[in-house]
Amino acid sequence: MIKRSFIGLTKPMLKYEALDVRTPEPTIIQEPKKVSLFLDKTYGFKDSILLKIGDTVKTGQKLSLSENSEAYVISTVTGKISSIETLTGDYGKTFTSVSIDVDDHEEIDDQFKTLAAEPTLDSANNFLSGVPGKPSFKIFSDPEKPINTIIVNGIDRDLLVATNQYIVKSEIDAIKNGIRILKEITGIDNILIAVPQNLTQDAIGGGAQVTTVDSEYPATLPAMMMQSILGQILPAGQSCEDMGVCFLTAEAVASIGTAFEAGRIPSTKTVTFVNKDGVKSLVSAKIGTPVRSILNAFGVTLNEKDRLILGGPMTGATLYSEDFPVLADTDAIIVQDRNNIPFVSDYPCINCGECVRACPANVPVNMLVRFLEAGQYEEAADQYDLYSCIECGLCSYVCVSKMPVFHYIKLAKYELGRTTSPEATNA
């Protein structure tokens, strides 16, 4: 954890992880006995469920829940479905978890292979939205919001994480293929690859225009990159897709490249693992591998009241169980010892202004948080620029009162979203 420096006059300096000159070798995690795959949607009572417990699935097989739902997941192993359950995540998000008992004997489904020879947006949309990096293809076929620029993110969005930098260093050929295929299937020629200064040489091999990104947090958040790379300011409350810009991680692009090249859907995710003592290592694991297997591979014992984080230290999410699997967009797993966990407090804002100075979006956080605490979300959005927030978490990081400012902001956005479109949360 980076503490406040002795000279507190300046803003906090949080540098992104810079990869060594030597490419690190990722630790390969053995295929576990059981994997869990997550679908972004729950099944309704009326849906006819296509999957049932006891079904055998092959590696690379597409599993959809029902015929009238587009949600699917690609099995990363061969085995028998042992359970199907519904889970609730943060902010009312719901998932269906499909657990598969792994067979020793692996069989590969070749449905995709026949399509791979001639890449199309449809086949990508139908088979590749669950590959490592979790690219979204739906946005390319939305006629209302045409995409004109794709930015391949070769630097990770959060601190400590080096996953996408590693991909740029080690799989630049796959990225090159991916970029070529993306150009072909989407018809978008304006593809940029954004990397930190130290990876510029490596990124040239990607066959796209290379831009460098500042290595200080939060320079790699989409809204910041829009400003620094494209010179466009993201209007409050809009997403980058609304502006015609699509962000894909380097890993997603590499996966697309590998998939069409090899005719096989990639299933191995690269994850940055940060141990209790802060030692970082790269891990290569199948999507669906429980976090427990990774912890075991590093000999980590979790104690009561430790913290397990999926994602980076500023924007990640905590887990309540070691059985939670590695997902397609899990870039990092961080273990925090119970003695190193900073807690939030119920102290009020003392108006010290640290957050106002730290905020990259100039949000008047000191006033905003007073309204959010009182639950006055509409006033907060109207007068104090709630929707300008780019969700970097720096305000909570510097808060002298240790207020959960970021949490308040996310909650307010969620609650406002619920009141404006009640059906949107289930969509």
Added chain:
Amino acid sequence: MLNQKKLIVSHAPFWHDGSSIRVRSYHIMLAALPAALFGIFTYGMPALGVVSLSISFAIIWELLINKVTRRTISIGDGNAALIGLLFAMLLPATSPWWLVATGTLVAVVIGKHIYGGIGGNPFNPVLIGVAILMVAWKDFFDFNEALVNYDLGFAMVYPLAAAKHLGTSGIEAFSTAGLLLGQHSGGIGATFGLGLILGGIYLIIRGFIRWEISVSFLAGVFVTALFFHISDPSQYASPVFHLLTGYTLMGAFFLATEDSSSPVNFIPMLIYGAGAGVMAVLIRNIGAYVDGVVFAILLMNLINPICDKIRPKSLGKVV
């Protein structure tokens, strides 16, 4: 699932820079300590008595009001002790115990807790305490009268009173070096200019106070005093004299910078600081009071909420 280990789940971010209200309060007290200790050495046991009593009473009042309002006990954050220390530093060494008790009661309860405690106060609690005492028992704040029995080897006349009543001829005995080294009478912790400046610089470097407020306050005092001095050098004291006497340095580094009652955006901080500095000299030179810092800062506290609306445009905001 029942025997599972319970992990801590919480919202991002999972890091914190380690700052806290307690650290902040104690560092501000640390920075004020050289000046306070100098006052104690100069004025002896009575000054030590006032400082100790003031800190203890401030903590006791805070504890009592916590109990009465059934809120969590907040004396651990050091803010009450800080109020007590700063309050004592403004008092003359001979203040009677009941004056200290009443003043801290006003500061902690009326200055801070009736607005909901730390962070809610629109005015600086210390200044509320001092202002009410100054209005109610102004004789105790007449430093010439209060320190009449002291002879410390330098001119014992209160510099600001001399400047006000006698013009520049009354303050010839005070050299700049003497003022910096505390060779003039005044509040317990308010006379040692060098100590206050060093404490202030420490706080600015560590980021515990906002430099914009301190600098603009001092600039406001300097420029206004300079204009007065140029217009009539025989009646109005020099700007350096105004910077180093009375509560100016206390105000610049410890009072005007109080978090809750001061702005946080750049331009408002400059307006707030400079406004308080200008007002302080105006009150000193043409107002009724000998020292105007207390009322000047309270007045600027009043405009802080409106002033702080001048802020940079948020990212992507159209209006």
